[in-house]
Amino acid sequence: MSIAARAEDPTRWATERALLLWVAFANAHLLAEAESDGAAVARPLEVSPYAVFAAMQEAGVDDVRRVGVLADDAAGIAAGRKAGAGAVIGIAEDAMARELLRLAEPDAVVPAATFEALEDERYGSRRELRPRVLLNPGPALTTDRVKRAAAGVDLCHREPEYKALEARVRDRLREVAGVGTEWGVALVSGSGTAADELALVAAVRPERTLLVIRNGVYGDRLQAMAEAHGIATVTIDRAWTEAVEPAAVAAALAGDPSIDAVALVHHETTTGLLNPLAAIAEVCRAADVRLVVDAVSSFGAEPIALAGSGIDLLVASSNKCLHGLPGAAFVLVSPAGAARVAEVPRRSVYLDLAGYLRAAESGSVPFTPAVPAIAALDAALEELAERGLDEHQAAYRERAATLDGLIDRLGLEPLLDPAVRSSSIRSVRLPEGVGFDELHDALRAHGFVVYAGQGRLASEVFRISCMGALEPPVLWGLEARLADVLAGERVSA
Amino acid sequence: MSIAARAEDPTRWATERALLLWVAFANAHLLAEAESDGAAVARPLEVSPYAVFAAMQEAGVDDVRRVGVLADDAAGIAAGRKAGAGAVIGIAEDAMARELLRLAEPDAVVPAATFEALEDERYGSRRELRPRVLLNPGPALTTDRVKRAAAGVDLCHREPEYKALEARVRDRLREVAGVGTEWGVALVSGSGTAADELALVAAVRPERTLLVIRNGVYGDRLQAMAEAHGIATVTIDRAWTEAVEPAAVAAALAGDPSIDAVALVHHETTTGLLNPLAAIAEVCRAADVRLVVDAVSSFGAEPIALAGSGIDLLVASSNKCLHGLPGAAFVLVSPAGAARVAEVPRRSVYLDLAGYLRAAESGSVPFTPAVPAIAALDAALEELAERGLDEHQAAYRERAATLDGLIDRLGLEPLLDPAVRSSSIRSVRLPEGVGFDELHDALRAHGFVVYAGQGRLASEVFRISCMGALEPPVLWGLEARLADVLAGERVSA
Numbered sequence: 001m002s003i004a005a006r007a008e009d010p011t012r013w014a015t016e017r018a019l020l021l022w023v024a025f026a027n028a029h030l031l032a033e034a035e036s037d038g039a040a041v042a043r044p045l046e047v048s049p050y051a052v053f054a055a056m057q058e059a060g061v062d063d064v065r066r067v068g069v070l071a072d073d074a075a076g077i078a079a080g081r082k083a084g085a086g087a088v089i090g091i092a093e094d095a096m097a098r099e100l101l102r103l104a105e106p107d108a109v110v111p112a113a114t115f116e117a118l119e120d121e122r123y124g125s126r127r128e129l130r131p132r133v134l135l136n137p138g139p140a141l142t143t144d145r146v147k148r149a150a151a152g153v154d155l156c157h158r159e160p161e162y163k164a165l166e167a168r169v170r171d172r173l174r175e176v177a178g179v180g181t182e183w184g185v186a187l188v189s190g191s192g193t194a195a196d197e198l199a200l201v202a203a204v205r206p207e208r209t210l211l212v213i214r215n216g217v218y219g220d221r222l223q224a225m226a227e228a229h230g231i232a233t234v235t236i237d238r239a240w241t242e243a244v245e246p247a248a249v250a251a252a253l254a255g256d257p258s259i260d261a262v263a264l265v266h267h268e269t270t271t272g273l274l275n276p277l278a279a280i281a282e283v284c285r286a287a288d289v290r291l292v293v294d295a296v297s298s299f300g301a302e303p304i305a306l307a308g309s310g311i312d313l314l315v316a317s318s319n320k321c322l323h324g325l326p327g328a329a330f331v332l333v334s335p336a337g338a339a340r341v342a343e344v345p346r347r348s349v350y351l352d353l354a355g356y357l358r359a360a361e362s363g364s365v366p367f368t369p370a371v372p373a374i375a376a377l378d379a380a381l382e383e384l385a386e387r388g389l390d391e392h393q394a395a396y397r398e399r400a401a402t403l404d405g406l407i408d409r410l411g412l413e414p415l416l417d418p419a420v421r422s423s424s425i426r427s428v429r430l431p432e433g434v435g436f437d438e439l440h441d442a443l444r445a446h447g448f449v450v451y452a453g454q455g456r457l458a459s460e461v462f463r464i465s466c467m468g469a470l471e472p473p474v475l476w477g478l479e480a481r482l483a484d485v486l487a488g489e490r491v492s493a
Numbered sequence: 494m495s496i497a498a499r500a501e502d503p504t505r506w507a508t509e510r511a512l513l514l515w516v517a518f519a520n521a522h523l524l525a526e527a528e529s530d531g532a533a534v535a536r537p538l539e540v541s542p543y544a545v546f547a548a549m550q551e552a553g554v555d556d557v558r559r560v561g562v563l564a565d566d567a568a569g570i571a572a573g574r575k576a577g578a579g580a581v582i583g584i585a586e587d588a589m590a591r592e593l594l595r596l597a598e599p600d601a602v603v604p605a606a607t608f609e610a611l612e613d614e615r616y617g618s619r620r621e622l623r624p625r626v627l628l629n630p631g632p633a634l635t636t637d638r639v640k641r642a643a644a645g646v647d648l649c650h651r652e653p654e655y656k657a658l659e660a661r662v663r664d665r666l667r668e669v670a671g672v673g674t675e676w677g678v679a680l681v682s683g684s685g686t687a688a689d690e691l692a693l694v695a696a697v698r699p700e701r702t703l704l705v706i707r708n709g710v711y712g713d714r715l716q717a718m719a720e721a722h723g724i725a726t727v728t729i730d731r732a733w734t735e736a737v738e739p740a741a742v743a744a745a746l747a748g749d750p751s752i753d754a755v756a757l758v759h760h761e762t763t764t765g766l767l768n769p770l771a772a773i774a775e776v777c778r779a780a781d782v783r784l785v786v787d788a789v790s791s792f793g794a795e796p797i798a799l800a801g802s803g804i805d806l807l808v809a810s811s812n813k814c815l816h817g818l819p820g821a822a823f824v825l826v827s828p829a830g831a832a833r834v835a836e837v838p839r840r841s842v843y844l845d846l847a848g849y850l851r852a853a854e855s856g857s858v859p860f861t862p863a864v865p866a867i868a869a870l871d872a873a874l875e876e877l878a879e880r881g882l883d884e885h886q887a888a889y890r891e892r893a894a895t896l897d898g899l900i901d902r903l904g905l906e907p908l909l910d911p912a913v914r915s916s917s918i919r920s921v922r923l924p925e926g927v928g929f930d931e932l933h934d935a936l937r938a939h940g941f942v943v944y945a946g947q948g949r950l951a952s953e954v955f956r957i958s959c960m961g962a963l964e965p966p967v968l969w970g971l972e973a974r975l976a977d978v979l980a981g982e983r984v985s986a
Contacts (some may be wrong), residue, residue, distance in 0.1 A: 002647065005596050049555050053546040062542050063575040064557070081637070082556040084577020098879055103498050103964070105637045109879050128654045129646060136649045139864055144574070144598045150865050151640035153622060154495065154961075156629040156942050157819075161621045189820055190683045191860040194843045225842045230723075319861065326650075327682055327820040327863030348841060349718045350687045367684040368812065370820030371632055372643050372865055386591055386602050449649050468647075471596070 002144050004133045004470040007477035010447030013131045018123040019068040019087060021061040023052050025076030027091050033116045037124050039068075047075050052083035068123060070115075072097075077104035087123060091115060132444065133474055136451040137269050137297055137425055138320035140468025142380065149379035150325055150372040157371060163363050169374055170360065172381035176299070176322075176389060177306050177314070177332055184333040186356035189370035192296030192317035194351065195329035197225050199313040200263055202341045202353035203292045204231050208260035211236065211252055211289075213244045213275065216268030217455050218294055226263075229347045234259065240271050240457065243420045246279035253287040261290040261312075261340070267298035270454045272425030272463070273416055274298070278305060285310025290340050296320060296329070300384070301396040301424045301467070312337030313353075318373055320467050321396070321424060324380035327373030333357060396423040399466035399475060406479040410486065415461050427453065427461045431486060436462050442485040448478055495637050497626045497963040500970035503940030506624045511616040512561040512580060514554040516545050518569030520584050523608045530617050532561075540568050545576035561616060563608075565590075570597035580616060584608060625937065626967055629944040630762050630790055630918055631813035633961025635873065642872035643818055643865040650864060656856050662867055663853065665874035669793060669815075669882060670807070670825055672800050677826040679849035682863035685789035685810035687844065688822035690718050692806040693756055695834045695846035696785050697724050701753035704729065704745055704782075706737045706768065709761030710948050711787055719756075722840045727752065733764050733950065736913045739772035746780040754783040754805075754833070760791035763947045765918030765956070766909055767791070771798060778803025783833050789813060789822070793877070794889040794917045794960070805830030806846075811866055813960050814889070814917060817873035820866030826850060889916040892959035892968060899972040903979065908954050920946065920954045924979060929955050935978040941971055 004010065021040040022031045031041045042055035056067060068087040069080025080088035081104065090101035090109035098109045110118055121127060134141050155162045170185040177183070188195050200222060204210045210231050212223040215238040226233045236252055238244050244264075253259055262284050266277045277293065284291040290312040295304060299316030300323075306314060314332040318324035331353060333341065338357060346352040350367065359366045384392055400423040407414050407428055415427035430436060436452050439462060443450055453461035466475065497503065514533045515524045524534045535548035549560060561580040562573025573581035574597065583594035583602035591602045603611055614620060627634050648655045663678040670676070681688050693715060697703045703724050705716040708731040719726045729745055731737050737757075746752055755777050759770045770786065777784040783805040788797060792809030793816075799807060807825040811817035824846060826834065831850060839845040843860065852859045877885055893916035900907050900921055908920035923929060929945050932955060936943055946954035959968065 003596055003598060049557065050546070050550055053543070057543055064542065064577040065575070082558070084557040095881065095884070099884075102876075102880065103496055105496060107638050107641065108875065128657065129648075130654075131646045132649075132652075134647055134649050136651065138861060139647060139649060141647050145600050147644035147865075148600065151644035153624045154627055154632055154634050155622075156625075156627050156632060156944075158629065158944070159625075159937075159942060161623075164621065188683075189863070190681075190687065190843065191862070193860045194683065194687075197841065197843045221842060228839050228841050228845070317861070325863075325865050326861050327866050346721050348690065348721050348844070349714060350683060350690045350844065351841070352721070367686045368631060368810070368819050369684070370682070370818075370863060370866060372640075372818050372869070373820050373863060376865070382601065383595075387595065388588065391588070391592075444652075449652060451649075451651070 002131065002141055002147065002469060004141055004474040007473045009474060010133045010477055013133070014445065014447030015125065017125045018066065018127065018130070020066045021056060021059045022068045022070060023055045023080070024070045025079065026072035027070060027112060030070065030091070030112055030115045034119050034124065037120070047079050049079050049083035052079065052085060074101055074104040077101055077106045081105060089115065089118070132447050132449045133470060134449050134468060135464050135466065135478070136449055137463065137465040138317070138467055139326045140320060140323060141470055142323055142325055142376070143383065143469045145383060146324060146376045146379045150376040152375050155371050157365050157369050162371065165374060165378055166365065166369070167363070169378050169381065172378070172385065173330060173332065176381065176384065177304070179307050179332065182335050184338050184357045184360060186331045186333065186353055186360060187369065187374065188329050188356060189327060189367070189373065190329055191326070192294070192315065192329050193221065195315045195317065195331050196222060196294050196296070198351045198353045198356070199292050199315050199331045200225050201229050201231070201347040201351060202344050203261040203290050203313055205260050205344055209234055209256065209258040211259045211262045213249065213262065213264045214238070215242060215244060215273065215275070216240050216265060216270030218265045218268055218270060222263045222265070222294065240268070241273065241416055243273060243275050244280070246276055246283050249280050250283045250287070253283065253289055259289060261292055263292045265294040266304070267295065267302065267422050269297045269425060270457070271415055271427045272422045273420045274302065274422045278309065281310035290337060297424065298422065301393060302422060303393060306332065312340065318377040318380070322377065322380050322384065323468055324377035325373055327370040328377050396466070398472060400424065402472050402475045403464055403466060406475065406482070410479065410483055424467050425463055425465045427457070427463050429461050434486065439485060442488065443481060446481045448481060495624065495634055495640065495962055497634055497967040500966045502967060503626045503970055506626070507938065507940030508618065510618045511559065511620065511623070513559045514549060514552045515561045515563060516548045516573070517563045518572065519565035520563060520605060523563065523584070523605055526609045527612050527617065530613070540572050542572050542576035545572065545578060567594055567597040570594055570599045574598060582608065582611070626941045626963060627961060628957050628959065628971070629942055630956065630958040631810070631960055632819045633813060633816060634963055635816055635818055635869070636876065636962045638876060639817060639869045639872045643869040645868050648864050650858050650862050655864065658867060658871055659858065659862070660856070662871050662874065665871070665878065666823060666825065669874065669877065670797070670799050672825065675828050677831050677850045677853065679824045679826065679846055679853060680862065680867065681822050681849060682820060682860070682866065683822055684819070685787070685808065685822050686714065688808045688810065688824050689715060689787050689789070691844045691846045691849070692785050692808050692824045693718050694722050694724065694840040694844060695837050696754040696783050696806055698753050698837055702727055702749065702751040704752045704755045706742065706755065706757045707731070708735060708737060708766065708768070709733050709758060709763035711758045711761055711763060715756045715758065715787065733761070734766065734909055736766060736768050737773070739769055739776050742773050743776045743780070746776065746782055752782055754785055756785045758787040759797070760788065760795065760915050762790045762918060763950070764908055764920045765915050766913045767795065767915045771802065774803035783830060790917065791915065794886060795915060796886060799825065805833065811870040811873070815870065815873050815877065816961055817870035818866050820863040821870050889959070891965060893917065895965050895968045896957055896959060899968065899975070903972065903976055917960050918956055918958045920950070920956050922954050927979065932978060935981065936974060939974045941974060
C-alpha cells in the first residue's frame with residue numbers, strides 16, 4: 001500500500017476512500033452517509049471476526065485493511081480488531097459505556113451524533129489525511145514493513161531486547177557506511193539538525209576555530225550552531241549553485257592554524273548540489289584537521305567512502321535516503337574523531353556526543369530513545385540489506401535520470417549544472433507566470449507533493465525529490481500531470 | 494492486545510508464541526519447527542486472503558494478528574497483507590526473486606535456509622522481543638490505537654494536514670494543562686531531557702543566575718545543563734527523600750537579586766518524590782522570577798494548576814503519563830515565559846525555544862518533526878479526552894494505592910514518606926540478601942519489567958512504576974509473583 005509503484009497510484013490515493021466496506025455490529029443507520037460516499041455496508045447477525053470476513057466476501061472486498069467495523073459493545077470492537085480491520089470505531093453515549101469499550105482498544109469512541117463527521121474526516125473520499133506521493137526531501141514514503149516495525153511491542157530501553165535492537169542498528173549503519181567496529185555510532189532522538197549540532201559542538205576545542213563551507217541553507221545553519229555555542233568560525237562562501245573547490249579548503253587551512261575542524265554539507269538539500277566530499281576529506285586528512293560532514297540527505301543514496309578518508313564525524317538521519325521514519329538521526333565517528341570528541345568539554349547535555357558514544361560502548365543509552373523510530377530504522381536497514389546497497393544506489397541514479405529526462409522533455413530549466421547534481425533532488429526554475437503555490441496545489445490535487453525552493457530561492461525554483469519507497473513509473477505519472485498542470489497554469493496566468 | 498488488563502496477561506505474554514497459525518502459500522516443510530513449537534500450519538490450494546480466513550476458521554484461530562503467511566511469490570505476499578496477517582514472510586533465493594516480492598511489502602524476505610531461525614527469533618515461544626508489562630517509568634505500555642496512529646500515512650511536515658495535526662496536539666495539550674491559547678506550546682523531537690534543555694537555556698538572561706532545586710538525579714541534570722551552557726547557578730540541595738520547602742526558595746530569592754529563574758523538578762523520577770509545586774510557583778510569582786518546571790513524569794497523572802500559578806515554562810514528554818510513544822516532548826510557555834524567552838539570545842540551534850514558538854505561531858516547524866511520535870501523541874491525547882482527565886488521574890491514584898497496599902502486605906519498605914509520594918512511582922528498599930538483577934530477572938521471566946534504583950540508590954532500592962495502559966488486576970498479579978520471587982530469593986540468598 002505504501003510503495004508508490006504504478007503511474008495510477010497517485011490519482012487513486014488522491015481520490016479514493018480509505019474504507020471500502022463498513023461492517024456494522026450496531027447502529028447501521030449511522031453509515032448512510034458513508035454508503036452515499038461509496039462504501040459498502042454489511043450488517044451481520046453474528047458478532048465475530050468470521051462475520052467480518054464473510055461480509056468482505058459478500059461485498060467483493062478482499063483487503064481487510066480497507067474495512068471498517070462499527071460497534072457499540074466490547075465484543076464488536078474485539079471482533080473488528082481480531083479481524084484486522086483498518087478502522088474500528090465504538091459508539092457510546094456516556095462515560096460508563098465508553099469505559100466498557102476502552103479495554104477492547106477501538107480507534108476512537110464517539111457518540112452517535114458525531115460519528116458521521118468522523119467518518120467523513122478520517123475515512124471518506126474528501127479526507128485530508130491520506131497517502132500522497134511525497135516528492136519532498138524527507139520525510140519520504142516508507143513501506144508498510146517500516147511502519148509495522150514502529151508499531152511493534154512497547155519496549156523499555158534498559159532491557160536487553162532494546163539494547164540488542166540498538167546494537168543491530170549500529171551494525172547495520174556501519175555496514176552501509178562500509179566501516180568496522182572501530183567507528184563509533186551515536187543514535188540520537190531528533191532531526192538531522194539535532195545530530196548536526198551533536199557532531200559540530202563536539203569537534204572544536206575551546207579557543208580554536210571552525211571552518212564552515214557555505215553554499216546553501218544547511219551550511220549557514222552549521223555556522224549558526226557554532227555561533228550559538230560561542231565557537232569562533234571562518235567561512236568559505238560560494239554561490240548556492242557552485243560546489244566548493246578542495247583547493248580553497250586547502251588554502252584556508254594553510255592560512256589559519258587556529259582551524260580545528262571543517263564543517264561541510266555533502267548534499268545541500270537547498271538545491272540538490274553535491275560538494276566534492278572525497279577530495280575535501282583528503283585535504284583535511286593531509287592537514288590533520290577533523291572533518292564534520294552533514295550527509296543528512298545523501299547517506300544511503302550517494303556512494304561515500306568513509307574508512308581512511310579523512311571524514312571524522314558523519315551525520316545522517318533515518319527518514320531520507322535510508323527510508324525509515326522521522327525521529328532518529330545518528331553520527332558515525334572515526335577513531336580520530338572519537339579522540340577529538342573526548343578532548344572537547346561538553347557544550348550541551350542532550351547534545352553531548354561523548355555521552356552518547358560512552359553509553360553505546362557500555363550497551364546503554366543516555367536518554368529515553370525514540371524506540372519506534374529506532375525500530376523503524378532497523379526495518380528500513382533490513383530492507384536495504386535485502387536489496388543491496390549497490391542496487392539501492394543504482395535505483396537512485398535511475399530515478400534521478402528519470403527526473404532529468406522529464407525536466408528536459410517538459411522544457412523546464414534545472415537550476416544546477418549536471419556535474420554537481422545529486423541523485424535525489426532536482427531544483428527546477430518556476431516557468432514565467434507560474435507561482436509555486438498554484439503548481440503545488442494543482443499537483444497535490446493529483447496526489448503529488450512537490451517542495452518549495454528554500455530561502456532566497458523560494459520565488460524562483462521548486463524542488464522535486466525522489467527519496468523513499470517509490471518506483472520510476474510514478475515519476476512518469478508525474479511527468480504527465482506536470483505537463484497538464486503547466487499547460488493549464490500558463491493559460492490561467 | 495497492548496493494555497495489560499488481566500492478572501494472567503503477563504504470564505501469557507511471557508510464554509506464548511506470537512503466531513498461532515502459519516498459512517503456507519509455499520514451502521510448508523519450512524514450518525516443521527514452528528509446528529513443533531505449537532503453531533498450527535495450513536496449506537491452502539488457493540492463494541487469496543479468503544484462503545487465510547478459511548484456514549483460520551479450520552484451525553480455530555480467530556485473531557488474524559496472530560496468523561503468519563509464508564509465500565514465495567508476490568501474490569502470496571499480497572494475499573497475506575490483504576488478510577491483515579500479523580506477519581508475512583517471503584522466501585527467495587536470489588536478488589531477482591527478492592526484488593519481485595519487494596513491491597508486495599513483506600515483513601522480511603529470507604532464503605529458505607534462514608527462515609526457521611527467523612521464525613524462532615521473531616515469532617516463536619522463545620523469542621526475546623515480546624510484550625511485557627512495563628513497570629518502568631516510561632516508555633510505558635501504549636494501546637494499539639496509539640501504535641496504529643504512529644503507523645499511519647507518511648506525511649510531509651510542510652503540508653496542511655501535518656500542520657493541522659500539530660495544531661490539534663497543541664490544543665489538546667493546552668486542554669490537559671487547563672490553559673488558553675495565550676500559552677505557547679513548543680513540540681520538540683527528542684526525550685524529556687531535550688525539552689528540559691530547550692526550556693532551561695531560554696529562561697536565563699546573560700550575566701544572570703539560575704536557582705536549581707536539587708533532590709534527585711533530574712535536578713542534578715538541570716544544573717549540569719546550565720553549566721554546559723555557561724549559565725551561573727546556585728542550588729538548594731535536599732536529600733533525595735525530602736521535598737524542598739517553599740520558604741527555602743523564598744529565602745534564596747530574597748537573598749540573591751541576580752537570580753533570574755528557578756528550575757524545579759516536580760516529580761523526581763529518581764525516587765517518586767513530589768515537590769510542592771503550587772507553593773513554590775506562588776513564591777516565584779510573588780518574586781517575579783521565572784519558574785521552569787520539569788513535569789516530565791508527572792504531567793497528566795498529577796493535578797497541576799498552571800494558569801496564573803507562577804509557572805512559566807512547563808516541560809513534559811509524550812511517553813510517560815500521557816501514554817504516547819517515545820520521541821516527542823514539549824514545553825508549555827506562559828505569556829510571561831514567552832516574554833522572557835524573547836529576551837534571551839539563543840544558546841543552541843536545535844534547542845532554541847524561541848524558534849519553536851515563532852514557528853508554531855506561523856503554523857510551521859523549524860526542523861523535520863518526529864511525525865509518527867506526534868501522531869501517536871495525538872491519539873493518546875484523544876484517548877485521554879475520551880476518558881476524561883479527572884478519571885485518568887483517579888486511575889493513577891487507584892494504581893498508586895494498589896502499589897502501596899502490595900508493598901505493605903509483602904512487608905517491603907517504601908523509600909519515601911507517604912506525604913511526598915507521587916501517584917506513578919514507588920521506590921522500594923531491596924530486602925536483605927536480594928539483589929536487583931536477580932529480582933528483575935525473576936519477575937521478567939513472568940512478564941513483568943521493574944526498574945533499578947538510580948545513581949547512589951542503585952544498590953538499595955528498586956522502582957515500580959504504574960504509568961501507561963495497564964489496569965489494577967495486573968498489579969494484583971505482580972503482588973503474587975513478587976511474593977513468590979521474594980520467598981524464593983530469600984531461600985537462595
